[in-house]
Amino acid sequence: MPQTLAEIRSLLAAIDRRPKHRLGQNFLHDHNKLNQIIEAADVQPNDTILEVGPGTGALTEQLLQIGASVIAVEIDPDLCQILRNQFGLDTNRWRLIHADVMANKHTLDPSVVEALQSVAQFSLIANLPYQIASPLLLTLACDHLALTRATVMVQREVADRITAPPADPGQNRSGKDYGPLSVMLQSMFNVQRIMTLPPGCFWPPPKVDSAVVQLTRHPKPLTHEPQKLRALVHLLFTRRRKQIGTILGRDAQLPPGVTPAMRPEQLTIQQLIAIQQSNVE
Structure with a gap:
């Protein structure tokens, strides 16, 4: 059973902490949406999952129960404490990396790169703050070809840019959302919007809608450069x-x-x- 809102609040209260706005912390507590995300991600036993921003471990717990191996990257030391209390020290199926997933705008943190080096292929599942969504997805798309699928929650504005087509006046398409993010991700992946998540699905509720987007790498990318x-x-x-x-x-x-x-x-x-x-x- 996924974590309830009361359980998420209790985990934070136990260490005298609240969600940190500066880190974009909004915890998904809608069980139906969480189950739909897991179903869409099609996680199988022995899959390797890169989970960015695991929070209090609501999704992590489900992934481990399925039998997946999870590499979790969490920037917040307080949440790392909660995750350690729940899932313990690193094992062959669970590894927690306390770091910002991005070392800079174009490069993953070295500890994340090291963790992924021995993995033949992996999937990304993440609730991505606005400021890292584009650089993380572009870096993984272009530089980490072992990424085969990504199922990510992003602000609806970012989802609009990921899925945008080029301008076409005949189809009443302005192309205003079409840009580098659209081109690069669509050249490497089949892109699909899975669902929209209203603010009430999260605690605390954000000011804007979110969306779940899935990227599945093309068997033959449109570009090899x-x-x-x-x-x-x-x-x-x-x-x-x-x-x-x-x-x-x-x-x-x-x-x-x-x-x-x-x-x-x-x-x-x-x-x-x-x-x-x-x-x-």
Whole structure:
């Protein structure tokens, strides 16, 4: 049985602590939603799960009961104390890393990298604070190919950006949410929005809706040079209101169907990859 709201409150009260707003701590206590997330993640015995922000261990407990191995990364020392009290010292199926999962904007913490080095493949399950959602997902997508699936809770705004299609006036699509996060994740993964979570599913309730998004890595990625594509996409979308001919220059080699007058949000992922493969800087 997942933790109840009363149990979550009690675990924090036992160490005289409350949720920390600066760390984006909002604890999911809706049992139906938690069970739906576990079902969507399709966790199997002996799977390796990277759980970022395990909190009080509500999801961790379910994952261990299924028979998965959990590498949990928690930045808050108070929550680490709660997790140690519940699950004990590290074993071959449970490891707790007290760290910020991101060493910097583009690199995982070395202890997390070390824990993942011996793993042939792993899944990510996480309730991601706004400030780390994009850099973590982009880093795992591009630099850690052993990640096969991610099931993440993020602010709805981030979910909109992850799943956004390019602009298409004929379909009444503005492309305002389409950008580097959309392009890079969709080039590496099949992206699906699973559900929306209203604020009342969490304690304390956040000010905005959240959403669960699932990323399943393509058997054959659309690009084999994600870092080069990432650099091109960054160049284009930092000037997204400019025409690509202005951004790339008059001598740029553009693939069929792409004109200098187009803007970045109009380009499909395939077109962006074609531009990158033309060695346009």
